[in-house]
Amino acid sequence: MSVIRPVTEADLPAVADIYAHYVLNTVATFEENPPGQDFWRAKAATGLPFLVAEADGAVGGFAYAGQYRPKPAYRHSLEDTVYLAPGFTGRGLGRALLEALVAACRESGARQIIAVIADGGDPASAKLHRALGFQEAGRLRAVGFKHGRWLDTVLMQLDLS
Structure with a gap:
């Protein structure tokens, strides 16, 4: 059984470790150097939704929303991010996290959610x-x-209005 809940300071090392795995071993993110806990602390402090999936007593994944682009006219459009810890895929955690994130974005008053997905196959x-x-x-x-490798990104959009 898993619980989807807001991120806490205590979750940040696990969040950083999960993301570091994808940075170092995959093309799922275009980041090339894993960010430290200060980066994640700042993400958590934005006031935008940032959730974790707790499963088997551990952080099995996380999802957060960030501003799609920094210019003011984009303020109602958010970009979603979802990552699962190795060993926690195939359990429905990704879906549970994204469903909860969409609901939280809707509650925040956002109109659009944009997914920027690296197409690595x-x-x-x-x-x-x-x-x-x-x-x-x-x-x-x-x-x-x-x-x-040269990689494409696929843009996907969910209208919340």
């Missing part, structure tokens, strides 16, 4: 977003270079 993230009503809004070709 694994369809899981796009499939998850599609299952929750996100629609593909476009593709940016060869915009990232990581682990010796």
Whole structure:
């Protein structure tokens, strides 16, 4: 059984470790150096939704919303991020996290949620977003270079209005 709840300071080392795995070993993020706990502390302090999935006594994943772009006119559009700890995939945690994040974004008054998904060949993230009503809004070709590969990003969008 898992519990979806707001992130706490005590969760930040696990969040940092989960993300570091994806930074160092995958193309799921275009980050090349894992950010430290100060980065995560700042994310948690934005006032935007930041959730963790607690499963088997551990942080099994996290999801948060951030401003889609920094310019003021984008203030009603958020970008979602979801990552699961290795060993916690295939349990429905990603769906539970994204469902809770969408609900929290709706409650915050956001109108749009944008997913920027690195297309490294694994369809899981796009499939998850599609299952929750996100629609593909476009593709940016060869915009990232990581682990010796040029990568596309797929933009998906959920209208909350």
